[in-house]
Amino acid sequence: MKRLGSFFAVAEVAESPALQLAAWLLLFGWFLECYTWSGYADFTRNAALAGEQLCWPFFQSCGSWYFLTLPPLGNTQGLAYAALFSLMVWAAYLLARRRFSAAFWIFLVLFAWEALVMLMSMRLSVNYWYFHFLYAALFLFARYKLSLLRAGAVLLYVLSGLSKLNPGWLFGSYFTALQSGLYFIPHALIPFATNAVIFMELVLAWFLFHPNRVVRLAVLGVFVVFHVYSAIFVGLLYPAIVLPMMLALFASGEPAPWLWRPIRSLLPGAMILILVCAIDAVPYFIPGPSRITGEGNKFGMYMFDANYQCTAVATTRYSDGTESIATSTSVYAIERCDPYADWFYLKQRCALHPNIASIGFTFDTSVDGGPFERIVDVANACALSYHAFAHNAWIRIPGVDPVEIVGVPQKNEYRPL
Numbered sequence: 001m002k003r004l005g006s007f008f009a010v011a012e013v014a015e016s017p018a019l020q021l022a023a024w025l026l027l028f029g030w031f032l033e034c035y036t037w038s039g040y041a042d043f044t045r046n047a048a049l050a051g052e053q054l055c056w057p058f059f060q061s062c063g064s065w066y067f068l069t070l071p072p073l074g075n076t077q078g079l080a081y082a083a084l085f086s087l088m089v090w091a092a093y094l095l096a097r098r099r100f101s102a103a104f105w106i107f108l109v110l111f112a113w114e115a116l117v118m119l120m121s122m123r124l125s126v127n128y129w130y131f132h133f134l135y136a137a138l139f140l141f142a143r144y145k146l147s148l149l150r151a152g153a154v155l156l157y158v159l160s161g162l163s164k165l166n167p168g169w170l171f172g173s174y175f176t177a178l179q180s181g182l183y184f185i186p187h188a189l190i191p192f193a194t195n196a197v198i199f200m201e202l203v204l205a206w207f208l209f210h211p212n213r214v215v216r217l218a219v220l221g222v223f224v225v226f227h228v229y230s231a232i233f234v235g236l237l238y239p240a241i242v243l244p245m246m247l248a249l250f251a252s253g254e255p256a257p258w259l260w261r262p263i264r265s266l267l268p269g270a271m272i273l274i275l276v277c278a279i280d281a282v283p284y285f286i287p288g289p290s291r292i293t294g295e296g297n298k299f300g301m302y303m304f305d306a307n308y309q310c311t312a313v314a315t316t317r318y319s320d321g322t323e324s325i326a327t328s329t330s331v332y333a334i335e336r337c338d339p340y341a342d343w344f345y346l347k348q349r350c351a352l353h354p355n356i357a358s359i360g361f362t363f364d365t366s367v368d369g370g371p372f373e374r375i376v377d378v379a380n381a382c383a384l385s386y387h388a389f390a391h392n393a394w395i396r397i398p399g400v401d402p403v404e405i406v407g408v409p410q411k412n413e414y415r416p417l
Contacts, residue, residue: 009143013100018146019139021248023095023103026139029132029241030110031088033117036237038081042121044068051348054123054341056298057388062120063348084113104140111136122341127303128238131156134276135245142269150249154205155273157223159280160301161201166291168368169194174307177369178333179411183232200226208250220250233414234334238303286390288397292367293375294338295391302336306367309409310337314346314381315360333414339363339376339395340386350382358382364406372407373398 013019037043047053048063055062068077087106094103114133118125134152142148168174172191175182185193200222207219227243283296290297291306310330317323330337346359363376375396378384384394396403 008104008140009145010101010104012143012145014098016146016254018248018252018254019149020095020100022135022139022146022149022245023100023107024092025244025248026107026132026136027088027091027095027110028244029135030114031085032237032240033114033129033132034081034084034088037117037124038077040124041070041077042123043117044070044077045073046070049073051345051352053348054121054344056119056122056125057340057386059119060344060386065120084110107136107140111140122298125298127301128241130301131245132241134272137272138269142272143265144269146249146254148266148269148273149245150209151269152273152276153246153249154208155276156301157201157205159277160304161198161205163301163305164194164198164201166289166305168291168306169198173368173370174304174333177307177409177411179413197226213253216250220246234303235415282389288391288395288400292365292373292398293391293395294336294340295395296389297336297338307333307369307412307414308335308337308365308367309372309412310363310365311372312339312342312364313360313362314342316349317357317359319355319357331409331412333412337365339365343376343381343384343386346381347384356382366407366409369409369411371405372409374404374406377404 013023041047042053043066045066046069048066051063053063053066068080069075070077087109091103091106091110094100094106114129114136118129118133134156135149138148138152139145164170170191172194175190175194176187181187182190182193204219204222207215208223210216210219223246224243227239227246231239280300282299283290286293286296288295290300291302297305308330312328314326315323316326328342342363343361346361350356350359358380359382361376361378361381362374364372364374366372373396375398376394377396378394384392386392391397
C-alpha cells in the first residue's frame with residue numbers, strides 16, 4: 001500500500017482539502033456515468049447480435065468484444081453495474097475515513113471501466129464524460145495534482161473555445177436558427193453573446209490562474225453563470241460534471257505551485273495534457289469541415305460546435321428483386337448528424353443479412369440553419385469502407401466537391417420540448 005501511495009502521490013490528496021473534494025466529485029461523476037450507461041444496451045452482446053452497436057472508426061470490430069448481456073441472453077450488465085455501485089459505496093466509506101490509498105485502488109477500477117466503455121462504444125462517449133475522464137486521469141496519475149487539474153480544466157475550455165471558431169458561433173447562427181433563440185437575450189444581441197462565450201473560453205479562462213483572489217473569483221463567477229445558464233439547453237448532467245469541479249479547483253486559495261519543478265515529476269501529467277491536445281487536433285488534419293462531414297469530429301470538443309438537421313435515406317435492394325426504403329430524420333440541434341454513424345449501421349445490416357444485394361444511401365445535412373446539402377449519394381453502402389484518420393472520398397466536401405442543394409430547413413429547437 002505504501003508503494004501505491006508513493007507511485008500515485010496519494011500524500012498530496014491527504015494534505016489538500018481541494019483534492020479531497022475533487023475525489024468526492026470524481027466518485028459522484030462515476031456514479032452518474034454508471035447510472036446513465038446502465039440504462040443503455042449499447043455495450044452488450046444483445047446490441048452486437050442485432051447490429052445496433054456504434055463502434056469508433058478506428059475500432060470497427062468492437063462488437064465482437066462485447067461481453068455484457070441483457071435479457072433474454074442474461075443480465076450480466078445489471079450484475080456489473082451493481083458490483084461497480086458497491087465499489088463506489090466502499091470508496092465513499094474509505095474517503096470518509098481518510099484511507100486515501102485504499103480508495104485509490106477502487107478509483108483505478110472505476111477509471112479502467114470508464115476507459116473500457118468509452119473505447120467500446122462511440123455513442124456512449126459524449127463530451128462531458130471527456131471532462132470527467134481527463135480529471136480522473138490527472139487525479140490518479142499526475143504529480144502536483146491540484147496544479148495539473150487546474151491546467152487541465154483551463155485547457156478543456158480553450159479547446160472548447162477553439163471548436164467554436166466557426167460561423168455558427170462567430171455570427172450567432174447556431175442560435176438564430178433555433179425557434180427559441182437564446183433565452184432572455186434579444187435576437188439582435190445573439191452574436192454578441194456567442195462571441196462573449198468564445199472570449200470567456202479562450203481568454204478569461206487563463207485568468208483562473210490569477211494570483212489575485214478577487215480577480216480569480218470574479219472570473220470563476222462568470223463561468224458559474226455560464227454553466228447555470230447552459231443547463232437550460234443541455235440539461236443538468238454536463239453542469240453537474242463540470243461546475244462542482246471548477247469550484248473545488250479554483251474557489252479556494254489553496255496554493256498549488258508547479259513551475260520550477262523537476263521535469264521528471266511533471267512528465268506524467270504533462271503527457272496526459274499533450275495527449276489530449278493531440279487527440280483534439282485530429283479533425284484539423286482531415287480535409288474538409290469536420291462539423292459538416294463528421295470526419296474526426298468526435299475526437300475533439302464537439303458538443304456545441306454546430307446546430308444540425310439531417311435526413312438519411314437507405315434504399316435496400318434484396319437478392320429476390322424487392323426493395324425497401326427507410327428514412328431517418330434528425331431535427332434537434334442536440335442530435336449529431338454524422339454520415340459515419342448511419343453508414344456503420346447500414347454496414348452491420350449488410351453483414352447480418354446475406355439476402356441484401358445492395359443499399360443505396362443518401363445523406364442530407366444542414367448546419368446552423370443553412371440549406372440541406374447532399375454530402376453522400378452512393379449506390380451501395382455495403383461496398384464502402386471508412387478511414388478514421390483520413391478523408392473518405394464518398395463523403396462530399398461543400399465548396400470542393402459538387403454538392404446538391406436539396407432543401408431549406410425550418411427553425412428547430414435544441415432538444416425535444
